Amino acid sequence: MSEQSPRLVVSFEDGLMVVELAEKKLLDEVAISRIGEQVNALAARGPNPRMVVDFSHVAQMSSSALGMLITLHKRIRERNGQLRLCGIQPGIYEVFVITRLNEIFTILPSRQEAMDSLR
Numbered sequence: 001m002s003e004q005s006p007r008l009v010v011s012f013e014d015g016l017m018v019v020e021l022a023e024k025k026l027l028d029e030v031a032i033s034r035i036g037e038q039v040n041a042l043a044a045r046g047p048n049p050r051m052v053v054d055f056s057h058v059a060q061m062s063s064s065a066l067g068m069l070i071t072l073h074k075r076i077r078e079r080n081g082q083l084r085l086c087g088i089q090p091g092i093y094e095v096f097v098i099t100r101l102n103e104i105f106t107i108l109p110s111r112q113e114a115m116d117s118l119r
Contacts, residue, residue: 007021007022007023007031007034007038008020008021008022008023008035008038008039009022010038010042013115014115014119016050016051016052016115016118016119017043017045017049017050017051017052018051018052018054018111018115019039019042019051019052019053020056020057021035021053021054021055021058022057023057023058024058024059024060025058025059025060025061026058026060026061026062026065027060027061027062027065029062029064032062032064032065032068033064033068035065035068036068036071036072039051039053039068039072040071040072040075043072043075043079043081044075044079046079047079047081048079048080048081049076049079049082050118051072051076051081051082051083051084052083052084052085052086052111052114052115052118053069053072053083053084053085053086054111054114055085055087055088055089055092056086056087056111057087058088058089058092059089059091059092060091060092061092061095066095066099066101069085069101069105070101070104073104073105082106082118083105083106084106084107084114084117084118085105085106085107085108085114086107086108086109086110086113086114087109087110087111088107093107
């Protein structure tokens with residue numbers, strides 16, 4: 001089963017939610033807010049959500065996008081779930097390191113590794 005919106009592609013595999021960010025630039029506050037609403041709604045679907053967010057297509061992102069991810073991480077943890085990030089480009093990963101968010105999020109190189117870590 002797969003759901004599609006202009007900004008992300010959501011699929012469900014083996015009880016895992018996989019969210020692929022389809023935008024090259026996550027800079028627009030309104031778009032980031034909409035993505036946040038969508039992923040938070042997915043996280044609220046049931047107890048113990050297990051979600052992978054794939055950044056393979058994202059080349060740039062703003063601090064608002066980081067805030068959206070922090071909120072998502074908090075909501076998933078409140079529901080006893082787990083979140084994995086994957087496919088983060090080196091330039092964006094550097095921002096995670098500078099802000100020490102790499103210590104909060106579990107970030108893996110590939111979607112497959114992220115999915116395997118949740119199984």
